[in-house]
Amino acid sequence: MTTLLEVSGISVTFDGFRAINNLSIQIAEPELRAVIGPNGAGKTTFMDIVTGKTRPDEGRVIWGEKSVSLLGMSESQIARAGIGRKFQKPTVFETQTVRENLAMALHNKRGPFDVLFYRRSKAAAARVAELAEEIGLLDALSRRAGELSHGQKQWLEIGMLLAQDPRLLLVDEPAAGMTPAEREHTTDILKRAAETRAVVVIEHDMEFVRRLGCKVTVLHEGSVLAEGSLDHVTRNQQVIDVYLGR
Ligand SMILES: Nc1ncnc2c1ncn2[C@@H]1O[C@H](COP(=O)(O)OP(=O)(O)O)[C@@H](O)[C@H]1O
């Protein structure tokens, strides 16, 4: 395992309020990491900084074996560098089928020169089927995305992100609004995706985090309060005081 993303000493102030305070986090490749912490801890802002949506006032964000700084890059440059992000609300094309949604995401990745090749090729169809299998929607390939359940839409969007083959996938509260069975399936998808890439998941549902079975980072007031296995961090008295015990 080598370090893929190194965030060190970042701080962000919004109108005088320090949302991120000297935060340092390292993510390896491959790795599955859960980020937990109370509302307002800075979890989403952390993802905003990594994806270039928010600029930190200080600190460094270093990416890949060439140790490139992400801070000078635009959001689209960061996405092209291999960082994919899943927002809370699914943004699939409702009138298109699951197959079409996945194929479009694949074409976006290939760029204009490969579009014709990929549109017709068996390789593209095989990759679409592989992605559908990975997200558990193989039987739903011909269904319109608008007909899918909330959970299935979330999986489709994860599949569309995986089609871009990111080295780092950032996922913000995927389990919200899902049934228990959907949550279980979502942990399976994320665990599998993290076998070959880095996946960072923000989640409140402790059962979900336990199923992920990965290293956990607890954020509080914009800094890391504790880090380690779920058992390790949930025994931490400060974590109990600010998060678990409430
Ligand atoms: N664009 C923004 N402008 C002003 N305040 C913000 C902005 N984004 C986040 N904040 C504030 O920063 C803090 C951290 O927010 P956030 O990262 O969304 O927390 P979390 O995702 O852990 O719940 C909150 O107090 C929030 O109100």
Ligand SMILES: [Mg+2]
């Ligand atoms: Mg948030």
